[in-house]
Amino acid sequence: MSMKANTRQVNGVMIVDLSGRITLGEGSVILRDTVRDLVGKGNKKILLNLGEVNYIDSSGIGELVSAFTTVRNQGGELKLLNLTKKVHDLLQITKLYTVFDVKDDETAAIKSYK
C-alpha cells in the first residue's frame, strides 16, 4: 500500500495524517516533501499522526529524523502522534523514542506546543 499524507490545521498546529508505508522510495519522498513544504511556508508546529502507518523501514526512520531536525533547525517543533506497535518498537530499538516527543492524544498534543 502506498503512502498518503493529508494536512489539516488545528489551533495553529499543522497535523499531517499519514497512512500506509513509509519506506525507501515514494513513501519517504512524500513525507520529505510534505514537511519541507510546511516548513517553507513558515509553519513551526508540526504533528505527524502515524496512527495509520503500519510499516516503516530504515529509510522511513531516516526521513522521520530528517523531518525532526529540519523543523528544529527552523526553530520549530515536530512531534509524533499515535504510534502503531511496530513503529513504536522500531523507535525503541533505534533509541529514537526518547529523541522524539511522542503523544497518544491529539488534543493534549496540540496543547503541548509552546
Add this chain to the structure above:
Amino acid sequence: MASLPRHRRHSSGGGSDRLATTNMVGKRVTLTLDSTLDSVNSAEESATRFAAGAGFDEDEIARISMAVREATINAVLHGNAYDPAKKVGFQLERTRDSMVITITDQGQGLDPNKIPDPLAPENLLKQSGRGIFLIRAFMDEVQIRQLHPGTELKLIKHVPGAAGDNKEASQ
C-alpha cells in the same frame, strides 16, 4: 506489485513453486534480481511467503521480512548503486533447523568492521546507517562476507521446535 516471474527464478527441493508447503526442509528458492526498487519489494514479498510456509509466527515473519528488505536495500542502493549492469543474488533456503537468506551484490564491498554504531550519540540523528543494525536486531545470526568485488549477507533465523531443536522429531 512486482511479480516474481520477471526475474530469473530457480526452485529446488520441493519440486514446486508453491512456497507454503507443510514440509519445507530442503526447499530452496534462488532469484537473480535487477538493482531496482522493485527488486527490494519482490525480495521482501518472497521472504514473507517463504517464512510463513516455514512455520514462523506473525511477529517473526515481520522481523524476517524487514531484515530481508534492509539487506536488499543495502545491495541495490549501497552495493550496486542502482547500476543496471550489476545484479543482486537472492536465495531463500529452509534447512533442517533454520531459514537462511543469502543476498549478494556486486558493489564496492562492505567492511563489517567499519559500520558505524547508529546508537552512538553522535550518530543518533543521522538520516542513514541503521540497516545492518536492524538486520542484526531481527535475525538470530548475520554473516557478512566480502566477495571482492561485492558483499554477501547471510541471514539466519532458527525455526522454533524444528529438527535442530528436537532431533527425535526429525527421525
